[in-house]
Amino acid sequence: MAVVDWVYDGLLALLVLGLAAGALYSLSLYRAVVFYIALGLVLALVWARLGAPDLALAEAAIGAGLTGVLLLSALKHQPNKARLMGWPWLPGLTGIAILLLLIMMVKAVWGLPQGMAAVGQAALLAVPESGVEHPVTAVLLNFRAWDTLLEVLVVLLALLALRQLTLPDETFPDAWPLLLAWSRLLAPLSLLLGIYLLWRGADAPGGAFQSGALIAAGLLMLRLVGLSPALPWSRFGVRLSILIGPTIFLLAAMATASLGAGWLAFPPDWSKALILLIEVAATTSIAISLALLVGSDSRELNQ
Amino acid sequence: MNWALLSLALPLLSAFWVLLVRRAVSETILFATLVSLTAALAAFYQVQSDPVQTLLLGDWTLPLAIRFELTSLNALLMVLTATIHFLVGLYNRFSRHGSGRYSDYWPLSAVLHSALVALWLSRDLFNWYVTLELLTLVAVALVTLSGPKAYRAALGYLVLSLIASLFYLLGVALLYGEYGVLDLDRLSALAVDSANTRLALLLMVLGLMLKAALWPLYLWLPDAHANAPTAVSALLSALVVKGPLFILWLTLTQIAPVEFAQQLGLIFALFGSVALLSGAWSALRTPYLKTLVAYSTVAQLGYALITLGLLLRWQTPELATALWLFVIAHALAKVSAFLAAGEMQATFGSKELIAVRGASQSMPLAMFAFAVAGGSLIGLPPSGGFLAKWILLQPLFAEPAHWPWALAILLGTLASAAYVFRVVALAFDRYDVETELPQTDALAQWLSLLPALVVWGLALISQPLMLWLSTGANP
Numbered sequence: 001m002a003v004v005d006w007v008y009d010g011l012l013a014l015l016v017l018g019l020a021a022g023a024l025y026s027l028s029l030y031r032a033v034v035f036y037i038a039l040g041l042v043l044a045l046v047w048a049r050l051g052a053p054d055l056a057l058a059e060a061a062i063g064a065g066l067t068g069v070l071l072l073s074a075l076k077h078q079p080n081k082a083r084l085m086g087w088p089w090l091p092g093l094t095g096i097a098i099l100l101l102l103i104m105m106v107k108a109v110w111g112l113p114q115g116m117a118a119v120g121q122a123a124l125l126a127v128p129e130s131g132v133e134h135p136v137t138a139v140l141l142n143f144r145a146w147d148t149l150l151e152v153l154v155v156l157l158a159l160l161a162l163r164q165l166t167l168p169d170e171t172f173p174d175a176w177p178l179l180l181a182w183s184r185l186l187a188p189l190s191l192l193l194g195i196y197l198l199w200r201g202a203d204a205p206g207g208a209f210q211s212g213a214l215i216a217a218g219l220l221m222l223r224l225v226g227l228s229p230a231l232p233w234s235r236f237g238v239r240l241s242i243l244i245g246p247t248i249f250l251l252a253a254m255a256t257a258s259l260g261a262g263w264l265a266f267p268p269d270w271s272k273a274l275i276l277l278i279e280v281a282a283t284t285s286i287a288i289s290l291a292l293l294v295g296s297d298s299r300e301l302n303q
Numbered sequence: 304m305n306w307a308l309l310s311l312a313l314p315l316l317s318a319f320w321v322l323l324v325r326r327a328v329s330e331t332i333l334f335a336t337l338v339s340l341t342a343a344l345a346a347f348y349q350v351q352s353d354p355v356q357t358l359l360l361g362d363w364t365l366p367l368a369i370r371f372e373l374t375s376l377n378a379l380l381m382v383l384t385a386t387i388h389f390l391v392g393l394y395n396r397f398s399r400h401g402s403g404r405y406s407d408y409w410p411l412s413a414v415l416h417s418a419l420v421a422l423w424l425s426r427d428l429f430n431w432y433v434t435l436e437l438l439t440l441v442a443v444a445l446v447t448l449s450g451p452k453a454y455r456a457a458l459g460y461l462v463l464s465l466i467a468s469l470f471y472l473l474g475v476a477l478l479y480g481e482y483g484v485l486d487l488d489r490l491s492a493l494a495v496d497s498a499n500t501r502l503a504l505l506l507m508v509l510g511l512m513l514k515a516a517l518w519p520l521y522l523w524l525p526d527a528h529a530n531a532p533t534a535v536s537a538l539l540s541a542l543v544v545k546g547p548l549f550i551l552w553l554t555l556t557q558i559a560p561v562e563f564a565q566q567l568g569l570i571f572a573l574f575g576s577v578a579l580l581s582g583a584w585s586a587l588r589t590p591y592l593k594t595l596v597a598y599s600t601v602a603q604l605g606y607a608l609i610t611l612g613l614l615l616r617w618q619t620p621e622l623a624t625a626l627w628l629f630v631i632a633h634a635l636a637k638v639s640a641f642l643a644a645g646e647m648q649a650t651f652g653s654k655e656l657i658a659v660r661g662a663s664q665s666m667p668l669a670m671f672a673f674a675v676a677g678g679s680l681i682g683l684p685p686s687g688g689f690l691a692k693w694i695l696l697q698p699l700f701a702e703p704a705h706w707p708w709a710l711a712i713l714l715g716t717l718a719s720a721a722y723v724f725r726v727v728a729l730a731f732d733r734y735d736v737e738t739e740l741p742q743t744d745a746l747a748q749w750l751s752l753l754p755a756l757v758v759w760g761l762a763l764i765s766q767p768l769m770l771w772l773s774t775g776a777n778p
Contacts, residue, residue, distance in 0.1 A: 112480040157444060161443060165454070250315055264360050
């Protein structure tokens, strides 16, 4: 049993290193992007092996999926598709610097105390009072909800930053029938899966970020084959769906501070309902924001 | 504490509101900033009777909760942030060269305001990472407001800042792995002098120095600050680089083992001395006005770095008063300098420094604002800059062994006088007779003068100011 584990983990580690090297050092940008997407998928497996399914889900959906699409669409607008530009000595130099850092980090991490951190123990003990059963959701939406509020804001800010840039108009070639049929099937499925992940987040791996990313992926798929309607920033409904997540989160914080026990201190009877409300709103915002971040063009955002 | 929370939440809420309804954008944000300023003042008033207020977010106990702490130092920083945001907002609204009443400058600057207040209040290493991330993104977005010519600078800023974030995060992760807590006080109680602590702190220091543009990791700053719209340059130079400095100061004074802090302190003080001279040298040589002001930020951050270094070297927490006085005085003076420089650049229609020739005749107010702000940057009495320098120099003069540091600071003072007078002398040059005087905007020039007057006004309240800073800085 142990031997099989070792072989499996060793293969995963080798794959990660090989794919990372491929992404960094392949001469064709297109190939580098493909390596990078594969790297994201293998990393998701690594997280799953390390017992962190929440991270695995997020890495697969955001790291491999959405970032992959983003890189590919950026590649499309590159004037020179063939080769990687830049200083020839830069990759080697960064490689050496990272290797040195890696050696120091490995030495440091080797000596770290085993077992669970003090905060981790405290968090596990407090989970029953948090209103949800899954420890990761309890940390994200209750114990450290303030961090999560700011992180949701980061997504909004990324979109606002993108809005300042002049984006090219996106045109996609006509989709062939099979792709069209598949996306008609997959897009509703991704919505369903997204909602399931959101609902399940209360007692098992899942939650707003993963669910939002999955729904965004579905939206993107429809967009690539030309089935999705435009989501222009100038429309009130679009802005509302993008802003609702951070707004509800902030209003919940202000309400608990002025009416209740304190900033983001959810009353025990209400905490499940409040967390669900915040998660639904955040998922909506994250899904629409991510879809626009990855697949929007000047007609939608620059108005 | 509730006043502080109000001051934190209002700009954010108003940003969401104007993004949603897109009406009365500038008015809403300016009003919200004014209310936030009032709330910050109320928090500051409150903290006088109850010097250290703690809030555990979510009502959880330590080490689980994120901790907020309100002292007179960060209440003062909140007041400073709101004041500067308000003054710069007024300029951006009423000057002809502002970014317009409906641009995304308004919600972005409001988010910047809230992110900074969140940073001042927090005492949690990971929460600080998130606030740093917000600050970076919002700053980059603000830089891109000036259009495609700023894209390159913005991208450089973004990439370097993300690398810095990763260094900081790596350090935090290592500390968490070693001690299992993220709260500053808990870490300060637990931390011992080990190789891991040192490596973690070193990584964090690298990241924070890069973010705060401290010498020698400042190369992104002149480009980004000079290419941004004027109001944004003022916000970036005055406020954004001070956030990482705050974290650097707190982590090193609270967590770092004494011996390590002393070694770092020496390096900081040396780097700071070099920054003073090299920043001033670049400011003396650049042909562009706003780049000159941006390099002056590099030089002025040298004072902060020397002060922080000596504070760590001699383990004298009293020097924190000088550090934060520098920060406050520099913030106000730099806002004036950037607004005046931007106004002149826009009026004369040229980025070149040479364009200000004769500005003392055509734009006397803007030139006066620049000179007054420059006076505080040099440290002329009775400005805020002088006050800070005086507090720093007193312990240096006391012992002959410390005189080399005093010499470095005096040299830096001379160097900053040189670049300020480079502009002033040119402005007092005469016009050619046939040159037509440009159309000027008196209101915008007055608005650029306001922060400079405030920084000179600091001298009037120097006694209580020093008291507030010293109680807030050494709880």
